[in-house]
Amino acid sequence: MRAVPFYCPYCAEQSIEPAGDGPDYYCESCDRRFEVTFKGFGEAATAPAVSSSS
Numbered sequence: 001m002r003a004v005p006f007y008c009p010y011c012a013e014q015s016i017e018p019a020g021d022g023p024d025y026y027c028e029s030c031d032r033r034f035e036v037t038f039k040g041f042g043e044a045a046t047a048p049a050v051s052s053s054s
């Protein structure tokens with residue numbers, strides 16, 4: 001599953017494009033680079049935290 005953002009989360013413009021093969025995107029409007037990562041379904045509070053420290 002590939003989740004694709006349609007709007008820049010910083011300036012809300014649609015002038016974003018993938019930057020590289022990873023989850024990186026670049027917004028031409030505000031000249032920001034950011035990454036979008038799919039974390040899973042459901043609210044964060046209901047999902048068990050992924051922690052393998054113990």
Ligand SMILES: [Zn+2]
Pocket residue numbers: 008009010011012013027028029030031032
């Ligand atoms: Zn932007």
